[in-house]
Amino acid sequence: MTQTILTGQTLSFTGSPFREGPDAAVLHHRRGAVLVEGGRIADVGDAERIRGIAPTARVIDHGERLLMAGFVDAHVHYPQTGIIASWGKRLIDWLNSYTFPEEMRFGDPDYAAEMAGVYLDLSLVNGITTACSFCTIHPESVDAYFTAAQARGMRMAGGKVMMDRNAPDGLRDTAQSGYDQSKALLDRWHGVDRLTYAVTPRFAPTSTPEQLEAAGALWAAHPDCLMQTHLSEQTEEIAWVGDLYPDAPDYLGVYERYGLTGRGALMGHSIHLTDREWAALSDSGTSVVHCPTSNTFIGSGLFNAREAARRGIPTGLATDVGGGSSFSMLRTMAAAYEVGQLGGSALHPAELLWLATCGSAHAMRMGDRIGNLAAGMEADIIALDLASTPVIAQRAARAGTLWEAIFPTIMMGDDRAVTVAMIGGKPV
Template sequence: MPDETLILGRVLRYKADPFVEGPGAARVDEALLVRGELIAAVGTAADLRAQAPEAEVADFGDALVSAGFVDCHAHYPQTGIVASWGKRLIDWLNTYTFPEEMRFADPAYAAEVAGRYLDLLLDNGTTCVASFCTIHPGSVDAIFEAAEARSMAIVAGKTCMDRNAPADLCDTPQRAYDDSKRLLDAWHGRGRATYAITPRFSPTSSREQLQALGALWSERPDCAMQTHLSEQTDEIGWVRELFPEAQDYLETYEAAALLGRRGIYGHSIHLTARERDRLHEMGAAVAHCPTSNTFIGSGLFDMGLRDRGLTVGLATDTGGGSSFSMLRTMAAAYEIGQLRGRPLHPAELLWLATVGSARALGLEGRLGRIAPGLSADLVVLDLASTPAIAQRAARAGDVWEALFPTIMMGDDRAVRSVWVGGRRVRS
């Protein structure tokens, strides 16, 4: 019999989609049973004690037990430049991102940053992430190796560029295909690793490179594909100059067979009606990156996309995003929703940070939700982690009112415990 642990607390799990069913889509149970790497059962403390009388008990009192946070769009090589004073997107790339990414030619440096980055995520309750790497294959090996050492689920891939970037960060269409295929063969499906074919965005990839990567995805549709779409208006203008034949930004990917299910399109702020419809029709997903969108001045994401059925996940986009915390990211998503006239309920915010992001990455059947048979990736939140939060939570009339102050004011101090694959990694 695998090791068993009985976790007691306010166990919050989703039985349906709160964007459809409202806050009643979630329920709170007393306990969950972890057996080996998986969740074995959820229910009352008495029932689960009877099922597993020899189980080790981890009692978290009135703390909230949730599925671990899932960050569906980030750039781990930008860990060291997070919160750098910025201008517009292209200036930010040239000033901070590209010089830093050149350092990842050194495998030792890549390994150091990869480990630091994943530890920062775990400190903040994030148990799965989708990350861009750099042009260097060693940067891909580094993040997969670091995740494997921590038993974390991860989606990652070599960032491909062959123009409009420093020469040291450019490859060719053939090299992009060859490197990506070799890395995909080495890592995809190994343990908890998922490979993502990764063109940075259309301005830094020629038509030939996009087509080469589209050909690879057609050969291996079981892997993911991640890129950027319609982040800033001047970026869209640049795409229009580079691809005058395309009717919109999305068509630059669609023409290269880079639009489809398991595709994740970061930002997607300034979409046309056609782009919205095609993303939905093709079963693609978009990543909402609220702290990044405000930090770099990109714009305000339209959560109406989710209401109209498009798959939306939540993401930090570090280091363009200004925080490693999904709590801070949820708070920013709420604030942007207010500015757009679509305030998000706490049930919707937590859904986006767990089930929504897992769905966007094609991992919903494995993680992102508390349910029997899914991976025991969990975060335990102290809903009274600071005096300011505690005094507000004390007035709460239900679990959502108790959780919301932590979403809006919480940080890593609220993360009481983190579990990855059934193993406690933070306490």
């Protein structure tokens, strides 16, 4: 089996920095190396030691660059790639003015294939090696997404949006057709190569009780899939849910009623939560996903990452393209830092990197395969230049600690900082 050694600085997590503290949870080798065999990480550690155990391996030297796991984006809408950074709307207006008209186009297989390729290539340029995406109601949009991911060898998750009310003509299915089409796509794609299907009711306002019941039944029959939706993004949305589901105790209670909570359920946004909802998320093991650039761009509010961590709720980080305003997970981490500051609890650089890798991977129940630079993991690896621009370089040159060296890249970095992204140990 061919062996490859990647040399550079290495960063791995031995635990969660939210629980154990940044220094206790992180293993850093200033002169480190990663041994890759057969698409997996065989070992990580001191470069001299790694070279000694694989003396005939091909060596690729990344100099002073930081080798770490590829970013994991736990909540995106790939069909919104073309409308990213559209001006001036809140959530419901955003959907009606921008999202729904664009999603209409994804019944065309050629257009869906084109945009899936654009989305995945932009993600890889930014060091995102895994994502979980909402597609559209069209099965063609799912086929295009998974076909493009399969061609690139990527570990990706996604699913057909289920939406049978409060949407335009041409963007609605029915409870039955949504179930049937989702089941057919699940059977076609789930578990093929590195692909995972996600049962995907868009959110409670665009699904009838009958459709949410069907979505819950589908997930119950295939519990190894993921389930993704939206929760408590904006106050107007929460009031709308209250009108549509007056018997539910709260927004999360709607999903609970139909079996759409628990491990493997991904609740995008989760900003305006009641005490009961916080407790129910924690008790059920339901994951939440922080979408900071989207939450500020659309004016949704400030997610409390510290509270989620305190309660042990699995938490991922996401660009939320295209409500989110950047494909960059570095920019997304910077926004998460700023949101934390506004909420009175700044996140440490180690916590930000954790959310963008291990945190998202665990939220998606993939933490045993991706999200960390550790032996046995799949070799989806990125190299970060910690001096990618003059302003970052001059700031990093003053660093006295690892975190002082990394933080300028988190706050000011972009795709120029990602010098290579590897899928299965191969540059793409």
